[in-house]
Amino acid sequence: MKNNTFKEIAEVLLGAGKVLIYPHINPDGDAIGSAAAICRTLRNLGKTAYILIEDEVPDNLKFLDKGYTTFDHKITEDVDVSLCVDCGDFSRLPAREEKFREGKVTVCIDHHGTTENFCDYNYVDPQAAATGELIYALIKEMGIVPDVETGEAIFAAITTDTGNFQYSNTTRNCHLIMAELFDIGVDTNKVSVEIYENERPEKLMITARAFSTIEIIGGGRGAVAHLTLKDMEETGARPFETDRIIENIRSISGVEYAAFIKEKEPGVIRVSLRAKRRGDVAKIAADLGGGGHVKAAGCTLYMPLDQAVNLIKEKMEEAIKAL
Amino acid sequence: MKNNTFKEIAEVLLGAGKVLIYPHINPDGDAIGSAAAICRTLRNLGKTAYILIEDEVPDNLKFLDKGYTTFDHKITEDVDVSLCVDCGDFSRLPAREEKFREGKVTVCIDHHGTTENFCDYNYVDPQAAATGELIYALIKEMGIVPDVETGEAIFAAITTDTGNFQYSNTTRNCHLIMAELFDIGVDTNKVSVEIYENERPEKLMITARAFSTIEIIGGGRGAVAHLTLKDMEETGARPFETDRIIENIRSISGVEYAAFIKEKEPGVIRVSLRAKRRGDVAKIAADLGGGGHVKAAGCTLYMPLDQAVNLIKEKMEEAIKAL
Numbered sequence A, B: 001m002k003n004n005t006f007k008e009i010a011e012v013l014l015g016a017g018k019v020l021i022y023p024h025i026n027p028d029g030d031a032i033g034s035a036a037a038i039c040r041t042l043r044n045l046g047k048t049a050y051i052l053i054e055d056e057v058p059d060n061l062k063f064l065d066k067g068y069t070t071f072d073h074k075i076t077e078d079v080d081v082s083l084c085v086d087c088g089d090f091s092r093l094p095a096r097e098e099k100f101r102e103g104k105v106t107v108c109i110d111h112h113g114t115t116e117n118f119c120d121y122n123y124v125d126p127q128a129a130a131t132g133e134l135i136y137a138l139i140k141e142m143g144i145v146p147d148v149e150t151g152e153a154i155f156a157a158i159t160t161d162t163g164n165f166q167y168s169n170t171t172r173n174c175h176l177i178m179a180e181l182f183d184i185g186v187d188t189n190k191v192s193v194e195i196y197e198n199e200r201p202e203k204l205m206i207t208a209r210a211f212s213t214i215e216i217i218g219g220g221r222g223a224v225a226h227l228t229l230k231d232m233e234e235t236g237a238r239p240f241e242t243d244r245i246i247e248n249i250r251s252i253s254g255v256e257y258a259a260f261i262k263e264k265e266p267g268v269i270r271v272s273l274r275a276k277r278r279g280d281v282a283k284i285a286a287d288l289g290g291g292g293h294v295k296a297a298g299c300t301l302y303m304p305l306d307q308a309v310n311l312i313k314e315k316m317e318e319a320i321k322a323l
Helices: A006-014 A029-044 A059-064 A094-102 A131-141 A148-161 A172-183 A188-196 A201-211 A229-235 A245-250 A281-287 A305-321 B006-014 B029-044 B059-064 B094-102 B131-141 B148-161 B172-183 B188-196 B201-211 B229-235 B245-250 B281-287 B305-321
Strands: A018-023 A048-052 A081-085 A105-110 A121-124 A215-217 A222-227 A257-265 A268-275 A296-301 B018-023 B048-052 B081-085 B105-110 B121-124 B215-217 B222-227 B257-265 B268-275 B296-301
Touching (some): A006 A081, A006 A105, A006 A121, A006 A131, A018 A094, A029 A048, A029 A131, A029 A148, A059 A188, A081 A094, A105 A131, A131 A172, A148 A172, A148 A188, A172 A188, A172 B172, A201 A229, A201 B201, A222 A245, A245 A257, A245 A268, A268 A281, A281 A296, A281 A305, A296 A305, B006 B081, B006 B121, B006 B131, B018 B029, B029 B048, B029 B059, B029 B148, B059 B148, B059 B188, B131 B148, B148 B188, B172 B188, B201 B222, B201 B229, B201 B245, B222 B245, B229 B257, B257 B305, B268 B281, B268 B305, B281 B296
Parallel strands (some): A018 A081, A081 A105, A105 A121, B018 B048
Antiparallel strands (some): A257 A268, A268 A296, B215 B222, B257 B268, B268 B296
16 A cells, blocks of 8 residues: 655645545544644635535534534535545445545545555555644645644644543654644643533433443453443433543453443444453454454444343453453 | 752752652652652662652552652661652651751752742742653753653653643643653553553442532532542542542533542541632632642541531632632
8 A cells, every 4th residue: 555645635735626524424533623624724725625524523522613514515516625534435434425436536644554545645644643643744744834723623633542642552743743733822721621621411420320330351351331222311411422431441450351332222232342552452343343443443233232242241251361 | 939950950969879759748640750750860870769758659650669669767867868859848748857857958849839949959840730841851951861761750740740731731841751752762651551541440430429429510610529438438449549530520511610529537528629721729729728739729628528518619609700
């Protein structure tokens, strides 16, 4: 797999009049932050640019969306560039594939190891902690000093995908970018408060319920928690309010494999998997029809919740034996 | 208040044979990280150096203590330098004051705004996010490139005191130090896993209990949670395992003032206070005989738990009215 250069991609964008930006489905901080940063940069240059989405932006990321996102495929026609960010194949933009293909030129900027070159221009760097790192480099290659709002979006992208600079994907480059964002006047605490200190009390209630289900398995090297549809209904928690529970489960001492299992609908079970230092959850997820990174992956199972919990425990026990 | 220069303090340390290092009572990541970094540096130079403590190092920070800490005041006599780190007055080293004064020269390196020059040599910088930042600068001023273990301790100090680079005290300099730590080969994720992913399940259980007591006050701008001695006994949680609950309470949307109130003994109530963006909890804590920073402070109340909860709620309501 050969990447284009940032210079080539910068030229494509600088030469374009109309750009549509495609973050992945169920967008996270890196997807929305990366998309917002490049959208703002293109608009500052006088271009027509929108972020075309197919699901709602999570509440805690809405502050990054300053009129950029739209569900409307007709928002602009004759698109010069279709740019997908943090999104490596059509399965990650399923309801937007046709529109994406309409772009005269297609470009992919991504950091997922599973991404293959599927666009006219591609820059895929699995060593990057976040797509936001790559977007930042691209903006600089375009000859532009990011403004404060662009910087805020870059901070959001990088801090969320690195677990606030704690995950093993964090690099020297992430911190150097942060130092530059301080130089341009980004108030990182303001952004952080928006992302992380904007929780509804219902989130803490659903978290409390999940914690009370924690089971330790594999001689202390695995931990599993689950939530039922009823838990969600009784607490009034929203789906994305359970997103970080899996990180808490992984934080248990000695745990190398963590799972959080959630009943989305009867018979539709979403599984989030994490490894700590030595494990590999990408393999477990792939075996079950899912995907992701070595340390963070997931899958959807179509079976009753208790069966799903048992299946995941079995898979984790096997993986733990192989440690 | 006038600081000495790092150069002057570096010369004092380079000229010393025996150094005792004093972190504050109930030491946190910055206190232990800073103390460990300078202790290791001094030992690498062939000097006798220990960290004299008066309470246990928290479990999740024990990995930083590679034979540095001691409770033994007789561990070394004729001490050349008594060096207190992250600790600004004798009330923060009460059981060690006499030994501290025995040092031929006393030095203070601290970042608390309430610290006054009380040593022969002082470097107090309230703009520093962590004392670890100052220790890092001092080590460089001594002409030494930190080794990996020193770097790990510096990372621990800075990441804990900045809330993983999210708090408003985080500076450009914090990130530049991090980039340098990557250069010397520090595995920040390894350190982070030790600090944050080393929780006992009991911690998640006590957290769940605290979350279930959350009360929202002041029209949504305040939140209070509490724990009883009985909660601690029934879950088997250890005292320091409730340390981060206050950050979760502050994370609630719209909350500017957060309090976590804990019954340590019947009639002895520990109160942790946090402000988000606009509040000032140092004032509330000072009014109640405590102290701390604008965004993070605390006090101890001597009254039954329910009275303490009511008193804190009153104080918070007053502060919220003044926002």
